[in-house]
Amino acid sequence: MMNIFKKTIFSVLFSLLIIGNVNADKIKIGTEGAYPPWNSKDASGKLIGFEVELAYTLCRYIGQQCEIVEQDWDGMIPALIMRKFDAIMAGMSITAERQKAISFSQGYADEVASLAVMKGSDLEGMDTPEGINLTLGGSGVKKTLKTLTGALAGKTVCTQTATIHQNFLESGDVGKINLRTYKTQDEVNLDLASGRCDVALAAAVAFTDYAEKSGKPVVLVGPTFSGGAFGNGVGVGIRKDDTELLKAFNKAIEKARKNGDISRIATKWFGFDASM
Amino acid sequence: MDLELMINSLPKLLNAAVITLKLLSVSLIIGLFIGLFFAILRLNKNIFINRFAYGYSYVFRGTPLLVQIFIIYFGLGQIEYLRSTVLWVILKEPYWCAIIAFALNTGAYTSEILRSAFQTIKPGIIEAGKSLGISNKVIFYKIQIPIAIRQSLPAYGNEIILMMKGTSLASTVTIMDLTGVAKYIISTTFKPIEVFIVAGGIYLFMTFIIHNVIKFLEKKYSFN
Numbered sequence A: 001m002m003n004i005f006k007k008t009i010f011s012v013l014f015s016l017l018i019i020g021n022v023n024a025d026k027i028k029i030g031t032e033g034a035y036p037p038w039n040s041k042d043a044s045g046k047l048i049g050f051e052v053e054l055a056y057t058l059c060r061y062i063g064q065q066c067e068i069v070e071q072d073w074d075g076m077i078p079a080l081i082m083r084k085f086d087a088i089m090a091g092m093s094i095t096a097e098r099q100k101a102i103s104f105s106q107g108y109a110d111e112v113a114s115l116a117v118m119k120g121s122d123l124e125g126m127d128t129p130e131g132i133n134l135t136l137g138g139s140g141v142k143k144t145l146k147t148l149t150g151a152l153a154g155k156t157v158c159t160q161t162a163t164i165h166q167n168f169l170e171s172g173d174v175g176k177i178n179l180r181t182y183k184t185q186d187e188v189n190l191d192l193a194s195g196r197c198d199v200a201l202a203a204a205v206a207f208t209d210y211a212e213k214s215g216k217p218v219v220l221v222g223p224t225f226s227g228g229a230f231g232n233g234v235g236v237g238i239r240k241d242d243t244e245l246l247k248a249f250n251k252a253i254e255k256a257r258k259n260g261d262i263s264r265i266a267t268k269w270f271g272f273d274a275s276m
Numbered sequence B: 001m002d003l004e005l006m007i008n009s010l011p012k013l014l015n016a017a018v019i020t021l022k023l024l025s026v027s028l029i030i031g032l033f034i035g036l037f038f039a040i041l042r043l044n045k046n047i048f049i050n051r052f053a054y055g056y057s058y059v060f061r062g063t064p065l066l067v068q069i070f071i072i073y074f075g076l077g078q079i080e081y082l083r084s085t086v087l088w089v090i091l092k093e094p095y096w097c098a099i100i101a102f103a104l105n106t107g108a109y110t111s112e113i114l115r116s117a118f119q120t121i122k123p124g125i126i127e128a129g130k131s132l133g134i135s136n137k138v139i140f141y142k143i144q145i146p147i148a149i150r151q152s153l154p155a156y157g158n159e160i161i162l163m164m165k166g167t168s169l170a171s172t173v174t175i176m177d178l179t180g181v182a183k184y185i186i187s188t189t190f191k192p193i194e195v196f197i198v199a200g201g202i203y204l205f206m207t208f209i210i211h212n213v214i215k216f217l218e219k220k221y222s223f224n
Helices: A002-025 A050-062 A073-081 A139-152 A164-170 A185-194 A204-214 A243-258 A261-270 B003-042 B047-062 B065-077 B094-120 B123-131 B136-173 B178-189 B192-220
Strands: A027-031 A066-070 A113-118 A131-133 A156-160 A178-182 A199-203 A218-226
Touching (some): A050 A066, A073 B178, A113 A185, A113 A204, A164 A199, A178 A185, A185 B065, A243 A261, B047 B094
Parallel strands (some): A156 A178, A156 A199
Antiparallel strands (some): A113 A218
């Protein structure tokens, strides 16, 4: 009896050891699975999207197996630091604030942010230029921010928590607003449609994707935003002490860009070339 | 361990704890009335009234509080007709949606606690009142309710503590309560352990206070 017991324990421990080793060779990549078209899930719960496809492509260039795991957005960076996975590919923009905690590869894609309202809102037809770049600045940008400050005063503005969009809305560039933050972009969309939010801010494509899939009359208003609080494109987030992996990802991104993989995959998911 | 962050986040978290206490006290007060109302219905001999009250407590005790909040907040928000009614004034606000969910949830538990307390009152006490010529109404308000409340104190104290912890779910509908602010601080500092330890400490302190107040009341209204 004792013998069987010992054998069982031994074999269980041994198999755990093997499983552990297999996993050690895989690069684990964390994504949110709730920010289409960057990353999302299909009806069966499988992770899909631009970054999921790109991740497998990059891993092929690195020459290692990859496993993509799901992680809630608000715990993404802490989970990376606590070694739940080795890299983040979750539509995460490269910002100075995040770079205090983790490293980023070079950017692989970029796209602009925009405000959105439901059709019929009094914010429609705002008199602003098509797009502003906060890094460039200038009188045009200042004038636009002033217009926005006036338009957003007293409005409930909604956005996903811990995003560049929240950073921008809290920066004071558009004055003091009534800001509401949500755990996922889905919830922002739901409350925009229900009328709890007067206006929402996110990646422009997040709204157009929602409008298309839900059939709800969501329309983009105001200028598109880039630069400044909106960061410098989206890159792979990697732990600061993981310099080898950072190098590997940078090389893989360069190769994938040269071979046209990134722009091909981006065009497939976004409908336009969002690669950089 | 980032001690500086822990100290710096303490005032922000304490401010947020005030929101948590507000959510808790408002929903407990409303929940107590709901609970008392349904406990009385449960004691009714009419089978339909009885079943109705039982159904309410069965549904709200049998589903997770998180699901209840989501149904009230996101679910009701999807019904277009509702948005054109006056109800939307209340349902539009995350704060009131949370209060409604919490009050209905704690009301269900409270009704069960009070019902069992009413049922433990010995018939002799009520008969003694009747033999002195006291009216049924006065017996109910002056004898049955006070005894039932005393009987249910220990169980109700537990319910308050459970509800206090349950209010952390308010953060899922954009309310900046203690948990909401803790998550917000983490989203900019990326240090969950430090912030959650401080937030957890504040919850623990609130539990300590509630626990001792209930213990004091139990002693004060002890039958011995």
